[in-house]
Amino acid sequence: MSKTPIWKSIALSLTSDIAEGRYGTGDRLPTEAQLAASHGVNRHTVRRALSELADQGLVHARRGAGVFVTAQPTDYPIGKRVRYHKSISASGKIPGKRILTLTTRAADQAEAEALQLDPGDPVHVYDGLSLANGLPIGLFQSIFPANRFPDILTILTETRSVTKALQRCGVEDYTRISTRLTARAATATQTLHLNLSEGAPVLHSLGINADPEGRPVEFGRTVFAGERVTLTISES
Incomplete structure (x- = not known):
């Protein structure tokens, strides 16, 4: 070794x-x-x-x-009702999102299970970068059931906010019902997007958000730059 x-x-x-x-x-x-x-x-x-x-x-x-x-790592809470823009603003930094791709495709096995769909059902996929003071801190992918939210990609283009997009689709509130964190070394693509060195530590997060009735509305995958983000556990 x-x-x-x-x-x-x-x-x-x-x-x-x-x-x-x-x-x-x-x-x-x-x-x-x-x-x-x-x-x-x-x-x-x-x-x-x-x-x-x-x-x-x-x-x-x-x-x-x-x-x-120049900057200290950004505190980012992991809890039931975490909102990206609110959390980053609370840390004293300016939040931002950059859209990479917006696509519609068939759900794979993991996505279908998380969203309570059948494999192959259509899903909308939002790939992007999360920013704090203009610096990329996370590479994310948000996945939504396409039949339930047919217009969400168009709304995301306008708002760049999952919370606002879901509200305009009739979901006034949602909470995190599961989170899974894994530490890994950054891949070549991740280092490029997050401006990291080869093999830098990253944290992989898998999360499922659901509406007040318990129906999943979003399956999220995020890769956090380990040297720029401190994940904290929040009960709210």
């Missing part, structure tokens, strides 16, 4: 320090010389680690002043 490069270990250590609040937004990191001494490496190795954090949007360098923290 190949060993993790030293520069990547330093980058992960610094990311952890930022995530745990040892360095807040706007704080200056230790100098290259200080980091090199504390990790027992040369400055070139430290520079490679800092470049990795800069590529991820976590830090930025100011000529003659040092390297400063």
